[in-house]
Amino acid sequence: MGQVxxxxxxxxxxVSGEDRIRxxxxxxxxxxxKLKDGExxxxxxxxxxxxxxxxxxxxxxxxSVILFVSxxxxxxxxxxxNKLVYWTLFFCVSVLCLSKEVNAVIGVERMLARFLCxxxxxxxxx
Numbered sequence: 001m002g003q004v005x006x007x008x009x010x011x012x013x014x015v016s017g018e019d020r021i022r023x024x025x026x027x028x029x030x031x032x033x034k035l036k037d038g039e040x041x042x043x044x045x046x047x048x049x050x051x052x053x054x055x056x057x058x059x060x061x062x063x064s065v066i067l068f069v070s071x072x073x074x075x076x077x078x079x080x081x082n083k084l085v086y087w088t089l090f091f092c093v094s095v096l097c098l099s100k101e102v103n104a105v106i107g108v109e110r111m112l113a114r115f116l117c118x119x120x121x122x123x124x125x126x
Contacts, residue, residue, distance in 0.1 A: 010057075011074025015081070016064040024058070024065055027084065035060045045077060053077060 015024060025032040030043035040059040044052055054073040059066045069077050 009071055010068040011071050011077075013067040013069060013074065013078055013081070014064045015067065020065050021060070023084075027081065028056070028058075030058065032058070032060070032065070037062050045080075053080065 017023075021032045021035075024030070024043075028043040028045045030041045032041075032043075035041060035058075037060055040057060042055065042057050045054050045056060046052055054069050054077050056077075057068040067077075
């Protein structure tokens with residue numbers, strides 16, 4: 001059975017720029033290159049040696065990827081991702097406002113929404 005989960009307490013990061021998908025694909029366990037606008041996935045950010053940094057939920061939007069991360073790891077993950085600057089990739093990581101209320105649907109309803117091709121909307125993030 002599906003549930004609505006309150007996610008306001010999670011840290012939120014936005015990754016934007018033309019190489020955001022390739023960058024996230026290389027820094028986490030998810031195959032971001034297969035995701036389309038409005039789709040999401042769970043992923044794990046790992047070190048170069050495969051050690052876990054944080055579990056995250058990602059939503060691919062038209063111009064950015066929104067990451068919901070552990071509240072305690074938000075700053076450290078932000079710092080780490082910004083240190084991983086590649087001269088050949090163009091991306092930007094920013095911290096999103098924490099005052100917005102966020103809910104997510106998980107379980108059966110989420111699968112049904114995906115089956116019916118319902119997509120998440122691009123939010124006007126501040």
